[in-house]
Amino acid sequence: MIDDFIKEITDQTGEVYRVKKCDEAAETLVNIAQEKQIIKLIASTDSVIRRIDLAGVAAKSGIEIRTAGDFKDRDAFKAYAFEHADAGITGVDYGVAESGTLCLVHDENQPRLVSLAPLYHIALLPMKHLVPTYEQAAAQIFSTNAALPSQVSFITGPSMTADIQATSFKGMHGPKHLIVILLGC
Amino acid sequence: MQRFYAARAEGYPLVKINTHRFKEIAKEELKNTYSRGFLDIFSQFFPILRKNAMESFSDPQEALEKSAAIRRDVVARLPQLLDAFENNAANNGAKVIRVKDGREANTVIVNLAKKRGIQYVTKGKSMVTEEIGLNQALQANGIDAFESDLGEFITQLLDRPPFHIVGPAMNVPVEEISDIFIQRAEMKTPTLDPVELGHAARVYLRNKFHHAGMGITGVNMAVADTGTIINVENEGNIRMSKSSPKTQVSVMTLEKVVPDMQDALHLLRVLCRSCTGQKLAAYVSMDSGPKKTNEIDGPEELFIIIVDNGRSELYKDIQSRQALQCIRCGACLNTCPVYTKIGGYPYGWAYSGPMGQVLTPLLLGFEATEDLFRACTRCGACRDVCPAGIDHPKMFQAFETRRQERKKIPGLNREEMIIEMGFVIWGWLVTRPRLWELTARLTRKALSLPALSEPLKRIDGPVKHWTHSRTLPHPASQTFREHWKALKKAEYDR
Numbered sequence: 120m121i122d123d124f125i126k127e128i129t130d131q132t133g134e135v136y137r138v139k140k141c142d143e144a145a146e147t148l149v150n151i152a153q154e155k156q157i158i159k160l161i162a163s164t165d166s167v168i169r170r171i172d173l174a175g176v177a178a179k180s181g182i183e184i185r186t187a188g189d190f191k192d193r194d195a196f197k198a199y200a201f202e203h204a205d206a207g208i209t210g211v212d213y214g215v216a217e218s219g220t221l222c223l224v225h226d227e228n229q230p231r232l233v234s235l236a237p238l239y240h241i242a243l244l245p246m247k248h249l250v251p252t253y254e255q256a257a258a259q260i261f262s263t264n265a266a267l268p269s270q271v272s273f274i275t276g277p278s279m280t281a282d283i284q285a286t287s288f289k290g291m292h293g294p295k296h297l298i299v300i301l302l303g304c
Numbered sequence: 305m306q307r308f309y310a311a312r313a314e315g316y317p318l319v320k321i322n323t324h325r326f327k328e329i330a331k332e333e334l335k336n337t338y339s340r341g342f343l344d345i346f347s348q349f350f351p352i353l354r355k356n357a358m359e360s361f362s363d364p365q366e367a368l369e370k371s372a373a374i375r376r377d378v379v380a381r382l383p384q385l386l387d388a389f390e391n392n393a394a395n396n397g398a399k400v401i402r403v404k405d406g407r408e409a410n411t412v413i414v415n416l417a418k419k420r421g422i423q424y425v426t427k428g429k430s431m432v433t434e435e436i437g438l439n440q441a442l443q444a445n446g447i448d449a450f451e452s453d454l455g456e457f458i459t460q461l462l463d464r465p466p467f468h469i470v471g472p473a474m475n476v477p478v479e480e481i482s483d484i485f486i487q488r489a490e491m492k493t494p495t496l497d498p499v500e501l502g503h504a505a506r507v508y509l510r511n512k513f514h515h516a517g518m519g520i521t522g523v524n525m526a527v528a529d530t531g532t533i534i535n536v537e538n539e540g541n542i543r544m545s546k547s548s549p550k551t552q553v554s555v556m557t558l559e560k561v562v563p564d565m566q567d568a569l570h571l572l573r574v575l576c577r578s579c580t581g582q583k584l585a586a587y588v589s590m591d592s593g594p595k596k597t598n599e600i601d602g603p604e605e606l607f608i609i610i611v612d613n614g615r616s617e618l619y620k621d622i623q624s625r626q627a628l629q630c631i632r633c634g635a636c637l638n639t640c641p642v643y644t645k646i647g648g649y650p651y652g653w654a655y656s657g658p659m660g661q662v663l664t665p666l667l668l669g670f671e672a673t674e675d676l677f678r679a680c681t682r683c684g685a686c687r688d689v690c691p692a693g694i695d696h697p698k699m700f701q702a703f704e705t706r707r708q709e710r711k712k713i714p715g716l717n718r719e720e721m722i723i724e725m726g727f728v729i730w731g732w733l734v735t736r737p738r739l740w741e742l743t744a745r746l747t748r749k750a751l752s753l754p755a756l757s758e759p760l761k762r763i764d765g766p767v768k769h770w771t772h773s774r775t776l777p778h779p780a781s782q783t784f785r786e787h788w789k790a791l792k793k794a795e796y797d798r
Contacts, residue, residue: 293543
C-alpha cells in the first residue's frame with residue numbers, strides 16, 4: 120500500500136520524503152526550505168502539524184512561518200496566502216493509496232488557501248493515516264451525527280491543465296510542486 | 305410541448321443558439337485544416353489514454369456497468385433524491401433555490417450579486433451557465449464574470465463557443481492565444497509556449513481570485529444523503545472560487561444528484577478515467593454548507609441554484625429521460641467519427657458531440673436540431689464508451705421517428721418521392737438479369753470516364769447528399785463475373 124501510494128504521487132511529479140520521527144520531519148522541512156529557497160511559509164494548525172516544532176524550524180532556518188491566528192482578519196490572511204507565501208504546509212487527514220490522493224478536511228485549523236494559493240504545497244502525512252481506497256476515508260468523514268465539515272478536498276498531485284493544445288503542465292492556478300513528508304516509517 | 309421549448313429558447317435571448325446552422329458550420333469547419341489536424345491527432349491518442357486508465361479497474365466492463373446502473377437508479381428516483389438533497393443541503397446551512405428556467409436562474413444570481421454590491425465574479429467551468437447565458441446576463445447588469453478555467457478563459461476572451469466540453473479551447477492556435485492575451489489579459493511579451501501562456505493567465509486571474517466578492521461554480525455531483533456538492537477539476541480555479549470569495553453560488557441541473565457517497569465515489573473514478581484518462585483529477589472538493597464561523601476562509605454563504613430549464617418536462621417521457629443519465633465526461637466526443645472531423649462548433653450550443661445530439665434536441669425541440677441528431681453513422685462507439693449507460697444511436701433513431709410523426713404534411717415530399725421512384729426502377733431492373741447486366745456495363749463504362757467524375761459531384765437533387773460529399777470509387781476494369789468467366793475459360797483451354 121505504501122509503495123502504491125508513493126508510486127502514484129511520484130507519477131504526478133510529487134516528491135516523497137520518508138522520515139521516522141517528528142524531529143526528523145522538522146529537519147527535512149528545513150532542508151526542503153533551503154533547497155527550494157522558501158522564505159515565507161503559511162502553515163495549518165491541524166493535529167498533525169502541531170506535532171512539529173515549527174517555531175524551532177523557523178528559528179533554525181530563518182524562514183518566516185505564519186498561521187491563520189497571526190492575522191488580524193480574513194483579508195490580511197488572504198493577502199499573505201496570495202501575495203507573500205512561497206509555500207503552504209498542512210497535515211493530511213487521510214492518504215489514499217489507490218490514486219496517491221491526499222484528503223484534507225477543512226476546518227478552523229485547516230484553512231483552504233494554505234494548500235492552494237502558494238507555489239509549493241508541503242504535506243505531512245502520518246503513516247497510520249494511509250488507507251487503501253476513498254471509501255475508508257469517506258466513511259469516517261461523512262458517517263457522523265455531528266455537523267459535516269464545510270469542505271473536504273481530495274488533492275492528487277499539483278494543480279495542472281492541458282487546455283492549450285492538449286499540452287499538459289503543472290502549476291495552473293494552485294501549487295506547481297507537491298511535496299509529501301511521510302511520517303513514521 | 306414543442307411550443308414550450310421554443311418559448312424557452314426565447315427566454316434567454318443573450319445566448320447564441322446556432323443549432324439550425326449545423327450543416328453550414330460543419331462545412332466551414334471541414335475546411336479548417338488546423339482544427340482537422342488537431343482532431344486527427346487527438347482522436348488517435350485520447351481513446352488510448354482512456355482505455356489505459358480504465359484498465360486500472362480489475363474489471364473495466366463491470367465498472368462501466370456499475371456506473372451506468374447508478375445513473376439509471378438516479379434517473380428513476382430523481383424527484384425523491386432531489387428532495388432529499390435539498391433538505392440535507394439546507395440542514396448543512398446552504399441556501400437551496402430551485403428555478404424553472406434560464407431566465408429565472410439569471411435573475412436570481414444577478415440579484416444576489418447586486419444586493420451584495422459585487423463588481424465582478426470568478427467562475428469555475430459550468431456547462432449549465434453556458435446553457436443559460438449567465439455571463440451575458442451578469443455583463444448586461446454591469447457585473448464582470450471572469451471565466452477562470454484556462455480553456456474557458458480563452459474562449460471567453462475570443463467570444464467563441466466551446467470546441468470540446470472538457471477542453472473548450474484545445475483547438476485554438478497558440479498564436480491566436482498569444483495575441484488575445486496581449487490585447488486583453490495584460491500579457492507583456494508574445495509567446496508561443498503553452499506553459500508561458502498558462503502562466504500569464506495565472507498571473508492575471510490570481511488577482512481576480514484574491515479580490516472577487518463572489519465565486520460561481522457548477523456542480524459535478526450533488527449527494528442526496530449528505531447534502532454535499534462535489535466539484536472535479538485539475539487547475540484549482542474552482543477551489544479558488546470556493547475559498548477566497550465571501551459568497552459562493554453553485555449552479556446545478558436536476559440530474560446532478562446521486563444517492564450517496566458510495567455511489568459518488570464510484571462515479572468519480574469512472575468520470576475521471578473517461579474524461580481525461582486520470583485515476584482522479586488533481587482536485588475534488590466537497591462542500592457541505594458554507595464555512596463555519598471560526599474558519600478564516602471559505603464562503604460565509606453558500607447558494608445552490610437548481611436549474612430545471614426543461615428537464616422536468618422531458619422527464620415526463622420515459623424514453624427521453626435517458627438523456628439525464630449523462631455525467632458530462634466527454635468520452636463520446638473523443639470516439640465519434642463525426643465529432644472528430646467537424647469539432648464542437650457546428651453543434652451550435654453548450655453541448656457538442658453525441659451527448660449534445662442527445663440533450664440539445666430534447667431541450668430545444670426537433671425543428672431547430674434535426675440536422676444535429678441525424679449527423680450519426682450509427683457506429684455506436686459513443687454508446688460503447690458511455691459510463692452512464694446511454695444508447696445514443698437508439699435515441700437518435702427515436703428522435704427521427706418522432707420528427708417524422710410530427711411532420712405537418714403526412715406522406716412524402718418531392719425529394720423523398722424521387723428517391724422512392726428510384727427504388728422502384730431499381731427493383732424493376734434487378735429482376736431482369738440481361739437488362740441489369742447491360743445497364744451495369746454501361747454505367748461502369750460511363751463512371752470510368754475521367755470527364756464524368758467531377759460533374760457527378762455537382763449533381764443536385766435528391767442524390768446530392770451522396771454525390772457532393774464523397775468521390776465515387778473507380779470501377780474495376782472487370783466485374784467479378786467477367787473475371788470468373790475468363791478464369792473458367794482459361795482453365796478449359798488448358
